[in-house]
Amino acid sequence: MRRIHTSLGAALALTFAMAHAMAQTGYPDKAVKIVVPYPPGGAVDQVTRRIAQKLTEQTGQSFFVENKAGGTGTIGANQVARSPGDGYTLLANDTTYSILPQVFKKLPWDYANDLVPVAGFNFAPTTVVVAANSPFKTLGDLVAYSQANPGKLNFAVGSIGSAGHLCTVKLEQAAGSTIAIVPYKGTGPAMTDLVGGQIEGFIDPVLGSVQFHRNGQLKIVGVTSSKRLPNLPDVPTVAETLPGFECASWYGLWAPAKTPADIVQKLNAAVNKALAGEMRDRLIADGIVPGGGSVAEFTKFQADDIAASGKIIADKKITLE
Secondary structure (H helix, E strand, O other), rough: OOHHHHHHHHHHHHHHHHHHHHOOOOOOOOOEEEEEOOOOOHHHHHHHHHHHHHHHHHHHOOOOEEEOOOHHEEEEEEEEOOOOOOOEEEEEOOOHHHHHHHHHHOOOOOOOOEEEEEEEEEEEEEEEEEEEOOOOHHHHHHHHHHHHHOOOOEEEEEOOOOOOHHHHHHHHHHHHHOEEEOOOHHHHHHHHHOOOOOOOEEEEHHHHHHHHHHHOOEEEEEEEEOOOOOOOOOEEEEHOOOOOOEEEEEEEEEEOOOOHHHHHHHHOOOOHHOOOOOHHHHOOOOOOOOOOOOOHHHHHHHHHHHHHHHHHHHHHHHOOO
16 A cells, blocks of 8 residues: 555656647547446445546546446456457456455456556545444444354445455454354445444445444444544544554556557556545545556556455455355
């Protein structure tokens, strides 16, 4: 996370020249679709729409989001993998994308070869959330209950094998307890059931949960960053209860593998430019670390994340058909 974050300043030195080159070489000369493989309203959807608006402003062509949910993000990813490599159909995804090849026995596209990384958007700590009227007032309450009642604490996950699922497993391991995992088809339905009291806890990126927290529908009892967030200064970190705990979700952009390298580089430069200035300030205010950096850096980051998540997946034997 820090490696890509600190590279943003260096990348900006090339960004404006490359963005100018984008306009000079004719790309894009029509609307660009960014597929988000999850329902509207989630954290990936929100961030991608912000990025798309900035890219539209920069290029004068429409960058628009199409939600194609299902299959832990595989349906939307497969659609992009099978699209022409011309830069006009792209994929936005989160940490879950790096988990897919480890939890699915077979994917409908060639994971290693059909899609290429373009740019990292940002990094967002997750939040541990309970209903507003939950009997669990603190994270310590949750942990104590789960330790005393193995398997009785129900936590939602947006889908099996998702980034939120892995963070929930990490919380379970750190607490030395057993949490009952309840899979949903997306974070929206999970949030609805959490508000309604059908589920007891949920781990979700801060961007997705903070508004529910502020309007009193839900209560954030912990953030998974190493330090308290500036937009939630009164919410303790999970590490204050479970020392050393940290978990974050990251988002980025991919393109079909046959997309020309110069278009991939131009898109990377445009995303870097979009993450500067007002957008950067807004993300930080929301408790999110802006991404950026080169294509090569994002490619390496994804590979490193696949390796890091592998042990958790193997330990818990998480698989999907």
